Each structure stands twice: as structure tokens, then as C-alpha cells.
Amino acid sequence: MIVCVCRRVSDKTIAQCARAGMGFDDIQLELGVATQCGRCEGCARQVVAECAPGQAIAHLQLHTAEQARHAALA
């Protein structure tokens, strides 16, 4: 699913970066996530937190109404 509609960045792309050890700030700089309207920041941060090295389980399901709204807009 697309997390950042403005920059068309998916949860998979964010997860790949997070698994590679990038933090939110690095991903934001690299991909432009949450650099325009900013509505995706919470969702993007959650994906990063779930997929950061050291997390036992990384899943990419919808967790919040905000994420569902972003998915519906994509």
C-alpha cells in the first residue's frame, strides 16, 4: 500500500529501508516521505518501528483508521 501519497512511497519501500538499518530521518531524506503535507508521518514512523532490525515480527497490515484512509486515497 502507498503510505505517502504525495511522494508515492509504499510501505514495502519504507520497510526495506528500515530493515537495512535506516531510521525515519534517513528514509525521509532519501525518499521524501512526510516532506509535503505530512499526513503520512505517523504511518511511516510506525512501519519503520515495526521493521527496524531487532523487531521480532515485521508486519504490514493496516493498524489505524489513518492508515486505512491513506490506503483508500491511493
Ligand code: FES
Ligand atoms: S502523504 Fe506523505 S507528505 Fe503527503
